[in-house]
Amino acid sequence: MTAAPKEFKTSKAKGRGIVAVAAVAATGAATGAAACGACCVLPFALPAAALATGGGVLAWFGGLLAWATAIAIIAVVAGWAWVGAQIWTKRRRPAKSTLLTMGSATLLLVLALAWPKVEPTIIALLRT
Numbered sequence: 001m002t003a004a005p006k007e008f009k010t011s012k013a014k015g016r017g018i019v020a021v022a023a024v025a026a027t028g029a030a031t032g033a034a035a036c037g038a039c040c041v042l043p044f045a046l047p048a049a050a051l052a053t054g055g056g057v058l059a060w061f062g063g064l065l066a067w068a069t070a071i072a073i074i075a076v077v078a079g080w081a082w083v084g085a086q087i088w089t090k091r092r093r094p095a096k097s098t099l100l101t102m103g104s105a106t107l108l109l110v111l112a113l114a115w116p117k118v119e120p121t122i123i124a125l126l127r128t
Contacts, residue, residue: 069112069113072109072112073109075105076102076105076106076109079102079105080102080106083098083099083102
């Protein structure tokens with residue numbers, strides 16, 4: 001003969017233990033999901049976000065082109081005026097490094113101003 005199955009009685013304390021185990025399991029699952037998200041999703045999302053931000057910054061700088069060109073012209077002209085004033089007041093020739101720096105600045109400014117006309121030629125030469 002088989003005995004009748006015993007009924008399990010649960011007390012209130014044991015019921016709270018089950019809830020605690022469920023809470024720990026849910027917390028572990030959420031932590032695991034966050035770890036997977038940081039490990040697997042972030043390497044794909046971060047470069048896209050960085051590229052989008054970089055493109056926005058480049059577009060912002062593109063809008064500043066006219067202002068930056070005007071400021072560069074003023075800076076180079078003011079630099080040459082300062083060198084001229086120093087030559088006039090000191091009655092001496094400036095250092096070679098000063099002339100080299102100012103000459104380089106002037107050359108780069110001329111190249112920047114001529115770039116819209118020079119760029120198509122350079123691109124055509126690079127493509128061949």
